[in-house]
Amino acid sequence: METIKIGDLTLRWLNGGVTNMDGGAMFGVVPKPLWSKKYDVNEKNQIELRTDPILFTLNGKNILIESGIGSGKLTDKQKRNYGVTEESKVENSLKETGLTPEDIHIICMTHMHFDHASGLTKKSDDGYESVFPNAVIYTSEVEWDEMRNPNIRSKNTYWQENWQAIEHQVKTYTEQVEIFPGLKMIHTGGHSDGHSIILLESNGEKAIHMADLMPTHAHQNPLWVLAYDDYPMTSIKAKQEYISSAIQSNTWFIFYHDAVYRALKWDEEGKTITDSVKRVR
Numbered sequence: 419m420e421t422i423k424i425g426d427l428t429l430r431w432l433n434g435g436v437t438n439m440d441g442g443a444m445f446g447v448v449p450k451p452l453w454s455k456k457y458d459v460n461e462k463n464q465i466e467l468r469t470d471p472i473l474f475t476l477n478g479k480n481i482l483i484e485s486g487i488g489s490g491k492l493t494d495k496q497k498r499n500y501g502v503t504e505e506s507k508v509e510n511s512l513k514e515t516g517l518t519p520e521d522i523h524i525i526c527m528t529h530m531h532f533d534h535a536s537g538l539t540k541k542s543d544d545g546y547e548s549v550f551p552n553a554v555i556y557t558s559e560v561e562w563d564e565m566r567n568p569n570i571r572s573k574n575t576y577w578q579e580n581w582q583a584i585e586h587q588v589k590t591y592t593e594q595v596e597i598f599p600g601l602k603m604i605h606t607g608g609h610s611d612g613h614s615i616i617l618l619e620s621n622g623e624k625a626i627h628m629a630d631l632m633p634t635h636a637h638q639n640p641l642w643v644l645a646y647d648d649y650p651m652t653s654i655k656a657k658q659e660y661i662s663s664a665i666q667s668n669t670w671f672i673f674y675h676d677a678v679y680r681a682l683k684w685d686e687e688g689k690t691i692t693d694s695v696k697r698v699r
Contacts (some may be wrong), residue, residue, distance in 0.1 A: 439467055554587060
């Protein structure tokens, strides 16, 4: 289990499962000869994308960023289409830290696509139940509204089984919310209409989770956006606003999907990685 210290915070990456998604879709209009130099691709043109929640404790509360892809919920066809080679083992990862799912107090959901939200619920005798029954689940109001009423495009990723059992736990916000001093969620749109990013600050150190605006370190270029993005120009604008300022302020970038890096810093020009935590394979 990889960890990093951000000020007084200790961040831990749990095992939330893995997908292997089409590289062309993940890099949009960027030609493969360019993006394949920055991120490994397999013979099926797929790139590995972890779905690993990030655990930390703040103000005496155990907090998760994202929830993983869950376990026992995907059909064989879905596993094939999304290149799922491993499902979530979040409960086992929590056990290593001395915690159970019941000990999680807050979950910060940048958005509610299946690869982020499937870990929120699990199958039960009556259908589905909450995996983290004592947690307050934060997501933007726009995201929550679309989750429950998806359009013809988004219905493929906003699934009823991922929200019905936890709707009484959800707390929404509009533009931004400061959950605690040092933990803020900001609605950006872009990847989805309700997409948000997360800012962390502790004892003078900072971290930013760009979520699916920058799912991997190879997506640093503001123009390298996903074919999955519903509003690509909004994604580009948000990346321009937050990435450069984070680099200039010596901020850690933390990742949910990246198969290589858990966290990293770039130099002031954004060209060289100056510090990093790599995923242990």
